[in-house]
Amino acid sequence: MTVQDLPEGRKVSPASLFMAFAGISLIGFGGVLPWVRWMLVEKRGWMTDEELVNALSVSQILPGGNVMNIAVFVGTRFGGFTGAAAALTGLVLLPSVIVIGIGVIAETFAQQPAVQGLFRAVSAAAAGLIIAMGLRMSWRFRVDPRALTAMLATVIAMAVLKLPLIVILATILPASLAAVVLGRRA
Amino acid sequence: MSDRGVLGELTVQFALLSLMAFGGIIAVIPEMHKAVVDSHHWMSSKTFVTLFALAQAAPGPNVIVVALIGWNVAGGTGALVSMLAVSTPPFLITYVAARGVDRVKGQDWYRLVERGIAPVTVGLVLSSGLLLGGVAAVSWQAIAITALTAVAALRWKGSPLIALGLAAVAGLAGLV
Numbered sequence: 001m002t003v004q005d006l007p008e009g010r011k012v013s014p015a016s017l018f019m020a021f022a023g024i025s026l027i028g029f030g031g032v033l034p035w036v037r038w039m040l041v042e043k044r045g046w047m048t049d050e051e052l053v054n055a056l057s058v059s060q061i062l063p064g065g066n067v068m069n070i071a072v073f074v075g076t077r078f079g080g081f082t083g084a085a086a087a088l089t090g091l092v093l094l095p096s097v098i099v100i101g102i103g104v105i106a107e108t109f110a111q112q113p114a115v116q117g118l119f120r121a122v123s124a125a126a127a128g129l130i131i132a133m134g135l136r137m138s139w140r141f142r143v144d145p146r147a148l149t150a151m152l153a154t155v156i157a158m159a160v161l162k163l164p165l166i167v168i169l170a171t172i173l174p175a176s177l178a179a180v181v182l183g184r185r186a
Numbered sequence: 187m188s189d190r191g192v193l194g195e196l197t198v199q200f201a202l203l204s205l206m207a208f209g210g211i212i213a214v215i216p217e218m219h220k221a222v223v224d225s226h227h228w229m230s231s232k233t234f235v236t237l238f239a240l241a242q243a244a245p246g247p248n249v250i251v252v253a254l255i256g257w258n259v260a261g262g263t264g265a266l267v268s269m270l271a272v273s274t275p276p277f278l279i280t281y282v283a284a285r286g287v288d289r290v291k292g293q294d295w296y297r298l299v300e301r302g303i304a305p306v307t308v309g310l311v312l313s314s315g316l317l318l319g320g321v322a323a324v325s326w327q328a329i330a331i332t333a334l335t336a337v338a339a340l341r342w343k344g345s346p347l348i349a350l351g352l353a354a355v356a357g358l359a360g361l362v
Contacts, residue, residue, distance in 0.1 A: 025246045032247050058283055061299045064276020065249045066210045072277050076284035084281050092269060095246020096253035100265055102240050103254050114358050119236045121357025123318070124328040125349050126239035128335025130212060131315030135340060137308040147305040154309025158216050159316045165206050165217040168306065173208070177302030184298065 012046060012078040014086035020044055021071050021090035032067045032091075040074065047074070067091065146183060150176035192260050193267050195226060200252055200271035207276070209307025211248040215314035218255075228259045235321045243350045249273070327362045 020039055028035045040046050047055070055077075059069035068088060075087030109115040141147035153172050157163045199221045207214045215238065222228050229237075237258060241251035249272060256268025315336075323329045335349045356362055 028245060028247070057296050057300060059280065060209070061296060061303055062276065062280050062283060063205050063207045064210075064273075064280065065207065065247055067247045068249060068273065069276055069280045072280040073284045076281050081281065084277065084284070088273060088277055091247060092249060092253075092273065095244060095250045096265065096269055099241050099244040099246065099250045099254050100257045100262075102244055103237070103257055106236075106240060114360060117360050117362050118354050118357035119232075119239070120322070120324055120328055121331055121353040121362040122243060122350055123232075123235045123239040123322040124331035124362070125335040125353035126242045127235070127315060127318035127322045128332040129242065129339050129346050129349060130215075130311065130318055131332070132336040132339035133212070134308055134312035134315050135336070137304075137311060141305060141308070147301075150302075150305035151309040151312070154306050155312050155316070158310060158313035162216075162220075164220075165214065165310075168310075169206060169208070172309075173303065173306050176305055177299065180298050180302040 010046070010078060012083065014075075014079050014082045016044075017075050017079055017083050018086040018090035020046075021075075021087045022094055024067075025091045025095045028067075036067060036070055046078065146176075146179045150179070193263065196256055196259060196264055196268045197271040199226070200256075200268045201275055204272045204275045208303050209310060211251065211272075212314050213307050213310035216310070216317045219317060222255060222259075229255075231321045233258070235318055238318060239350075242346065243354075325362060327356075331356065331362065 024032055024035045024039045037049070037052055041049055041052055055070055055073045056066070059066050059073055062069050068091060071087040071091045072084045075084035079086065106115070106119075110119075138151060141151055150172055154168055157168050157172060158165070203214045203218055203221065206217065219231070219234055223231050223234050234255070237254045238251050241248070241254050244250060249269075252268050252272045253265045257265035260267070319329075319332045322332060331353050335353065338349055339346065353362075
């Protein structure tokens with residue numbers, strides 16, 4: 001796959017970038033990515049599917065939230081530094097305010113037994129959602145011993161041995177990258 | 187500890203976490219738990235998992251859990267400082283990458299790097315699920331909710347809000 005440029009010359013105002021990503025953030029419950037495509041490709045027509053895949057592939061290999069990185073990447077291409085800041089702010093500002101509002105309400109009623117039951121149940125369900133997310137993501141590794149090994153080594157290191165993340169990023173990650181490069185040459 | 191001390195520590199912690207967040211925020215949840223609960227004792231494990239669940243129930247990207255944690259530790263300023271800390275390093279890196287993308291045009295090393303990173307990311311997401319599930323497993327009913335939600339999310343493509351909403355009702359009714 002080649003990474004193509006997002007077209008130069010197409011400019012979008014910081015206000016439009018802010019509004020587009022604010023819109024994405026407010027409709028995206030538990031996973032914003034499908035809405036990114038809907039907003040940028042279908043509704044606004046700013047980019048093609050292929051351009052979005054390219055933005056996504058860059059965003060995924062950089063540290064930080066994937067959708068945050070997409071916002072910065074797209075914002076930069078269409079509006080420079082200001083555009084990037086506007087897109088990222090649009091993505092996180094309103095949801096942050098809303099979630100703190102939810103936190104304030106939750107804290108107010110936190111001593112009620114029914115609300116404590118609600119917390120216990122929603123915590124358990126949220127854990128189930130993340131487990132399902134991990135299992136779904138792991139599905140593509142089922143016929144790839146290299147990937148399975150790296151994945152299981154990571155789970156053992158993190159969840160069982162409770163090693164610091166930096167240790168995993170300094171050992172398993174380079175080993176996994178080396179295995180991909182060597183496997184390609186073989 | 188002074189407020190300024192806490193704000194400084196929130197800044198350092200979340201900036202460091204953001205730099206290690208290959209594969210997104212969910213991948214650093216276990217490390218965030220270590221920092222927030224085990225190292226700094228800012229909150230209990232249960233509170234951490236409850237805040238995570240509230241963030242999942244709210245609209246927006248997963249990173250807003252950081253706003254909620256910052257708010258819980260040090261109020262509105264804590265939320266602002268934590269969000270700035272977790273956003274700024276990836277912002278600068280992605281900004282530079284987006285400007286420099288012309289120079290790597292036509293190369294396929296992205297794909298290779300992504301293939302190398304992905305298994306580690308997925309391992310970290312699974313570790314997050316195990317951690318959250320372990321803390322949430324306070325009763326057999328809670329374990330059942332975790333298992334049912336996971337199975338339902340794997341089988342059906344509906345909104346995660348449905349599962350969270352059903353669990354909320356069960357919890358309010360005193361079943362958990």
